[in-house]
Amino acid sequence: MRRLRLGMVGGGEGAFIGAVHRMAARLDGRWELVAGNLSSTPDKAARSAEAIGLARSYGSFEEMAREEAAQEDGIDAVSIVTPNHIHVPVAKAFLAAGIHVICDKPLTTDLETAQAFAAECAGYDAQFFLTHNYTGSPLVRQARQMVSEGMLGNIRLVHAEYLQDWLSRPADPENVQAAWRTDPARTGGAGAIGDIGTHAYNLACFVMGETASQLAADLQSFVGGREVDDNANILLRFGSGSRGSIFASQVATGTENGLKLRIHGDKGGLFWAQENPNELIFTPMGGVEQRITRGGAGAMSAAEAVTRIPAGHPEGYLEAFGTLYREIADHLSGADSAGLETVPGIAEAVAGMAFIDACQRSSKADAAWCDLTS
Amino acid sequence: MRRLRLGMVGGGEGAFIGAVHRMAARLDGRWELVAGNLSSTPDKAARSAEAIGLARSYGSFEEMAREEAAQEDGIDAVSIVTPNHIHVPVAKAFLAAGIHVICDKPLTTDLETAQAFAAECAGYDAQFFLTHNYTGSPLVRQARQMVSEGMLGNIRLVHAEYLQDWLSRPADPENVQAAWRTDPARTGGAGAIGDIGTHAYNLACFVMGETASQLAADLQSFVGGREVDDNANILLRFGSGSRGSIFASQVATGTENGLKLRIHGDKGGLFWAQENPNELIFTPMGGVEQRITRGGAGAMSAAEAVTRIPAGHPEGYLEAFGTLYREIADHLSGADSAGLETVPGIAEAVAGMAFIDACQRSSKADAAWCDLTS
Amino acid sequence: MRRLRLGMVGGGEGAFIGAVHRMAARLDGRWELVAGNLSSTPDKAARSAEAIGLARSYGSFEEMAREEAAQEDGIDAVSIVTPNHIHVPVAKAFLAAGIHVICDKPLTTDLETAQAFAAECAGYDAQFFLTHNYTGSPLVRQARQMVSEGMLGNIRLVHAEYLQDWLSRPADPENVQAAWRTDPARTGGAGAIGDIGTHAYNLACFVMGETASQLAADLQSFVGGREVDDNANILLRFGSGSRGSIFASQVATGTENGLKLRIHGDKGGLFWAQENPNELIFTPMGGVEQRITRGGAGAMSAAEAVTRIPAGHPEGYLEAFGTLYREIADHLSGADSAGLETVPGIAEAVAGMAFIDACQRSSKADAAWCDLTS
Amino acid sequence: MRRLRLGMVGGGEGAFIGAVHRMAARLDGRWELVAGNLSSTPDKAARSAEAIGLARSYGSFEEMAREEAAQEDGIDAVSIVTPNHIHVPVAKAFLAAGIHVICDKPLTTDLETAQAFAAECAGYDAQFFLTHNYTGSPLVRQARQMVSEGMLGNIRLVHAEYLQDWLSRPADPENVQAAWRTDPARTGGAGAIGDIGTHAYNLACFVMGETASQLAADLQSFVGGREVDDNANILLRFGSGSRGSIFASQVATGTENGLKLRIHGDKGGLFWAQENPNELIFTPMGGVEQRITRGGAGAMSAAEAVTRIPAGHPEGYLEAFGTLYREIADHLSGADSAGLETVPGIAEAVAGMAFIDACQRSSKADAAWCDLTS
Incomplete structure (x- = not known):
């Protein structure tokens, strides 16, 4: 190739x-x-x-x-x-x-733009991919497989969170990263919900195999003068009956890139954290907690497919990101028909904007439940 | 004595x-x-x-x-x-x-009864104490002291949760514990929110030094036929401007007695978990994460006052519970005037019922914000 | 009773x-x-x-x-x-x-005294018990049961360590604890090996069901002027073919009461640490790592027999210690014939002195292998 | 470039x-x-x-x-x-x-060959580098800097270990990896000590800034029919007065790539583990334990120099390995004079062989102390 x-x-x-x-x-x-x-x-x-x-x-x-x-x-x-x-x-x-x-990610500044773009995309031969990079992590792939194969049973609860603290103080205008991320003109008005909330939401949906139907969002801008949200406490409801939450914060002092996912079904529970992505905690209902390691005895096919090195040798953030690039290359080269199932594309791009849009509508309505429409 | x-x-x-x-x-x-x-x-x-x-x-x-x-x-x-x-x-x-x-705890089945009882209590010479036992844990005392002394600055976020999984299936009628806890007649209608939600809420308030002003609660009974809630996802607002959440669940597969508290202020963040109560994670804003141990170099006076054995020798659930009994004895013996500040009493009892009451009202109103009135 | x-x-x-x-x-x-x-x-x-x-x-x-x-x-x-x-x-x-x-513990100052005392003990009606308190911990009991029932197969390796740092500086003469523990007249010449090395060794033997046959010990007194050892690096050999080590230190900066045990057999491996005694990590050969919790789904009969409260509510140092007192009471009251199997007595007392004695002999011989004789 | x-x-x-x-x-x-x-x-x-x-x-x-x-x-x-x-x-x-x-690594099959090769190397213009990859990890660099700058004071103890379990059973002849690693003709007779013991030893020396002067090694071949060691328990002495140990095992059931380093000095202690390489635990004598993260507030210049992405986004095994390749490129391109200080070369290659040689001599002499000569 x-x-x-x-x-x-x-x-x-x-x-x-x-x-x-x-x-x-x-x-x-x-x-x-x-x-x-x-x-x-x-x-x-x-x-x-x-x-x-x-x-x-x-x-x-x-x-x-x-x-x-x-x-x-x-x-x-x-x-x-x-x-x-x-x-x-x-x-x-x-x-x-x-x-x-x-x-x-996120795709753009507002849902309407996203929807119009999605409609255009259908007319292009060239393809669109979105780098929700955490979904490239082997044990995230495994979590999705475990849910999909019913190992957790009916999902009752899904709690995802992405906590940072690097914007706990007013942004330094010299910091290019911070400057545009707190500028409503360049983000479209979303702060934490766009920058990291979309990652947490995408991760939850990727593993669940389902997007949320409703959410109630309480957004704040804790840092004085900030024009975008820097914290969001969000409740979720899914059409399947699952309930959950998303916390996204850039003022959660003491956190770095605290993206975590917990899922509780009637047959088992899962926990994964991106800061230590080489383990997946799984507890079958009524059984003993298991620490499944990337590359280890409990690793399943979806994880193995994107694992580069043996168990106990940590892969990290760049490896998961690289997996998306590799899968896109495989797909574009015609070598792997599976690429489109795991690499986020236009549908996930619009779903992310629908999430942002619903958060903003709900928050304006004092955290009333809002439908996610995409 | x-x-x-x-x-x-x-x-x-x-x-x-x-x-x-x-x-x-x-x-x-x-x-x-x-x-x-x-x-x-x-x-x-x-x-x-x-x-x-x-x-x-x-x-x-x-x-x-x-x-x-x-x-x-x-x-x-x-x-x-x-x-x-x-x-x-x-x-x-x-x-x-x-x-x-x-x-x-909780004090009783409904807020009205609690308020009437509180009014009567004022007329008795004998005193009333409530065993929110987790507040007896040395590092919970320290967390309260750190907040009170301003070491965390203005509190922005407080997330508390108490997750169990022992009621993930229909309760065995032979199990005395489970039977009364899922019987609305004996609990007053509250399930997880009363049994463990009140602990999480009390813990948050004890450390914050403040009760919540409003909450929005989404309650569920996931297990078929159950007449009380077995899961609650709750958002909180405090008069001081702090925001937060309470998760209480008895169907969170893979958890045992997962009572955890996270507090983020503009000067620092804290984390404590009752399953490993001998450490308190503290990160000063912009600094390095510290693991403060019970009895160790970072322990402060409030923790030291209720510590029995040296750092590295774990104290647990019974020790924290015992501390309440000891403080009550000290207080009743006239030996320690401080007892009434740390041992929960009638005010905390009513606050717990106000929490339950607001959760139930909010959930009936589709998780609308409700005031906590006590 | x-x-x-x-x-x-x-x-x-x-x-x-x-x-x-x-x-x-x-x-x-x-x-x-x-x-x-x-x-x-x-x-x-x-x-x-x-x-x-x-x-x-x-x-x-x-x-x-x-x-x-x-x-x-x-x-x-x-x-x-x-x-x-x-x-x-x-x-x-x-x-x-x-x-x-x-x-x-330890029983006394030297092996000869211990052996003479043991001989006398045989002549008394009254009984002798030794408080190697860590053996009262539920998951230590379980580890012993798992080894005994063959769940680990043939034991290849046993590594025990007990690391502290409270004597990293010259002892304060005002500190009663430190004073006698660093006085050869009152300890018999042993420092770390007697105070905590005996605990680590006893723990290893209790779980293995076997005492060591030979050891090679490199003892040091790092703190100037100290007349007893404050650090010991020890290799072990067992008659069954198992090999292992004991580290005992009171100058291991950054540790508190770091008593840890690791056992590797040809069918599985175990890890337990007294600072978090409510979990036992077990990995069956070729399988997934399991976190067995006290009171949880993986708890076995030996652990259940000495467990007071449910999984997820931590028991600690005092509870394990209390278990020895309860078992002694049961035994003396004639209520439980099992007491003598789990509570250490004169045999363990002499074994501990034999360990100290061999460490001192080996260290004087530049860490040559010495037999443990009791 | x-x-x-x-x-x-x-x-x-x-x-x-x-x-x-x-x-x-x-x-x-x-x-x-x-x-x-x-x-x-x-x-x-x-x-x-x-x-x-x-x-x-x-x-x-x-x-x-x-x-x-x-x-x-x-x-x-x-x-x-x-x-x-x-x-x-x-x-x-x-x-x-x-x-x-x-x-x-290791360089070759025996010390004599290594020494002869080292002598030849001096005559070449082209340079020789050895991939002790773990030394490329940012927090290993920081540990070295902390020791070098005296933040730990005089080093008393250094314990390194590298534990695996993948050779707990007789090697599958189809497994190319296992086959040559257990073949004395291709390894020179060393098993675990060469394959992973040299990594642990190199790591300890890299951070200490000193090689050991003496060791006592107890080697075993636990798996029947194996002709190379599969476990080594080793005590170390350094010329500076530090003492320590190396454990290397390929039969430690329940471990994957358990390379860990602990250092205790009279001013502080350090802990690092390659399976979670993004944190370094540091406890100043008499102070609170700190969790220094790669890229975080406590990161020092040596770590920052080799850090690619922000704190909380894990780097892993490949990143550390890649750092050696980058530094070699920088050095060969003349861009960075510092390369030769951190990338292992012929001296480290010979030191590794001296370690293997001393282990084998000591073990044959029943774990007598042997000098390391290079």
Whole structure:
């Protein structure tokens, strides 16, 4: 199989997630980064490209889409790692040019834009992927398989949370990361719910195999002057009868990237935490708690399929992220028909925006229950 | 100091919490159990008394209150460890007879009864104590002190939960514990919220130094045919601006007695779990996570005051429970004026019923916000 | 069953272990402390007795043994909680007077004294018990049962350690605990190996059902001027072919009472730590790691027999200690023939001294292998 | 900086560590794998090269060294990932051809060969690196810095262990990994001590900044018919006065890759475990235990220098391994003079063989103390 050619929009100087995408893409040797428009500021774009030794640098994403589509060795796919409000325009440009899109989450600033984009997507040959990276973790895959195969029975409760504390104080304007994440113009108004709440919600739904039907959300902006939410306490209801919650916070002092998932069914319970992703705690009803390890005796096929190294040698954040890149490569190369089942795409992108939208509507209505419509 | 004389109502054959109260009372050598009406069934009362070598056994609590009050060496206090609906009548009988009362929680079946009882209590010389036993744990005391002294700054979030799984299936009618706890007539209609939700709520309030002003509760009875709630997902608001949650569940497969407390303030965060009560995790804002151990270098005065053995030698559930008994003895003996600040009494008893009442009202209103009024 | 009458020698002002024995004896309501010679200094003995409300206080242990033996309601047993060098003279006085002895460990200062005492013991009607308290922990009992029933197969490795750091600096002469523990005259020359190494060794042997045949010990006194060992790194060999190690340290900075046991057999592995004694980690060969909890689904008969409260409610150090007192009471009351199998006695006392003796001989021979002879 | 060209010897079908080296080399984008002799069997070499899309495949390492040295775009360095007995001949061939060598550990089969090779190395311009990969972990770097800067004071104790259980049963001859690791001809006679004991020993020395002066080793082959050791219990002495131990086992049922390090100095203690490498437990003498996280508030310069992603996003085994590859690239590119201080080289290679040699001599002498000579 030939190595696929990758482009990148965003991810220049001072960015975090762009570098992550580049490492993730490199890990399994399936992609070669060859082109980019790493910043919307042409100077910075050129400087950033040089700093990472990028062969082809463009001053705008429109030019990049046009030029790459025209080249014989043009990129196969583009990674979009800009602030949220730019995702959709960039995605459209590349999809229209026949170039596949790998987009960071959340998809965009509002549900309406998302729905319109989703409708357009159906008309493109090129495909759209969304990097809800935690779903690439082997034991998240296993949790999904266990639920799907009925090992937990009927799911009664699902509690997901994503707690950080890095925005506990007013954001430093020099901090590029913090600046755009607390700017309603660039996020679409969502703070914690968009940046990390969508991850927690996506994780819960990925493992449950079901999206929520209703939620009640109590959003806060604890830090004075902040214009987006920095904390969200959310209750969930699912059509199947399951109940649950999402906590998303960027002011939970003492936490780092505390993404955790707990599921309780009438046949068993599960616990997984991304900060220690190599173990999955499973307790069959009435039985003894088991610590299933990635690569260990209790690992099932869905986990094994995305495991690189033996049990006891930790894989981490980049490995899970890299798994999405590998599966996308496999899928685009025609090597693996399973890719589309596990890699999030347009449906998950819209579901995430529906979650944000419902949170905002509910919170304005004093945490009244709101339907999630997508 | 002379050893105080204790009586007990409830706690006969098959009971759990009565034996716990007896061990807790014995641990520090401040109480001698001398009298009891261990069951409302006279035969069983006599048999149970004989089994534990109890000197004076009575066929009814009314007789016991009358007789003990009349004796020169009558009991100083009575422990009430019956099902909830009997607490208040028993308490009144003893308080009226001038005998102090140590009552298990929750106080009673409904808020109205609780309020009326509280009003009566003001007229008695004898005192009323409520065994929210977890507040006797040294590091819970420390958490309260840390909040009170401002070490966490302004509290933004408080999440408490108490998760069990022992009622995940329909209760075995032979199981005395399960039977009365799932019988609305004996609990007053509350299930998980009364049995364990009140503990979680009390713990949060004890550490915060504040009760909640509003809550929104989504209650469920997941097990078919169950007439009381077996799961509650609750959002909280406090007058001070803090937000939070209570999860109480008896169907959370894979949990045992998962009482946990997390508090996030603008100067620091705390985590404590009763299943491993000898450590308190504290992270000052912007600093390194610290594991404060009971008896260790970071232990503060409130913890030290109720610590029996050195750091690294675990104290547990009975020790915390015993601390309440010791503090009550100290207080009744006039030896320690501090007792009334830390041992829960009638105010906490009513606050617990107000919590249950608000949960039930909110859940009937589809989890609308309800005021807690006490 | 009547409550047994207990006496105590040692355990006066400033002592630690005496108070522990008193709490342990009280917990299950089987003992009443009625007499004592709490200090070898008569003044201090009287003051200490008054402080704890002790009915009968004596100025010397000889007088106490004589007087108690003569009284109709004299003590059934005496707890000896003095420094090591006094254990044997006191024990002899009481055994000779027909009073049972419950003695703290290690038995004495040297193996020869231990062996001579053991020979004498055979001639007494009264019985001798040794408080290796950790063996009272429910999951230690379970570990022993699992080994005994072959669930681990042939044992290949046993690693035990007991790490503390409270003597990392020169002992404060005001600290009564530290003073006698670092005084060779009162310990017999052993430091860490006697105070805590014997616990680790006893724990390993109790669970294995076998004492070691040979050891190689590298002892150190890291703190300047210290005349007893404060660290010991020891390799073990067992007659059955098992190999292992004991680490005992009082200068292991960052540890509190880190008593841990790991056993690896050809059918499974076990891990237990006294600082979190309510879980036992078991991994069957080729299977998934299990977290067996005290009182939980995986608890076996030996654990259940000494469990007081439900799974998830932690029992701790005092509870395990109290179990020995309860079993001794049961045994002396004729109620339980099993007591002698689980409560350590003279054989374990001599085995502990043989361990100390071999450590000292080996260390003097530059950690050469030495036989353990008892 | 141009991407360096890498070759590989070994790492064909069925191999484990070759694939790890390839992922590690790719992660940071500093290397391009362009040539290989992936197996000593020419057919298998060709098949393996094709499977991973390798441009230039050779039938023998001699040919590869010759040809690559002659090419203008020949490899800058070669990774040697064969069984131990082949390391040195391959290394010599490439070093002699002026190509840098990145060799897996242990260096070779015996100390004499190692010493002779070290002497030869001094005569080459090309450099030799050894992949003791765990030393690339950020918090291992921090531990070394903390020791070096005196934050632990004088080191009293260092306990390292590496426990596995995958060889608890006789090796499956079909398992390529197990087969050569238990074949004395290919390992030089060392089993667990060579494969994982050298990692534990290297880790201890790397952090201590000192190699051991003496050891006493008790080696076993628990599995019937095994010709190499599968367990080693080892005591250590250092010239500085520190004492310690190494446990290496491949029959420790219930463990996976349990590499752990504990250091106790007179000013503080440290704990690190490779299965959860993103935290370092530090307790200053007399202070509260701190959990330092990779990327978190307590991270120091040595850790920050090799950290890719924020605190709370776990890095793992491959990231640490990749750090060595990145540092070697930086060093060879002249970009970083610090590389040689942290990446193990010939001195560490010989020290590892001296460790193995001393273990074998000591064990034959019934665990007598032996000097480590290198």
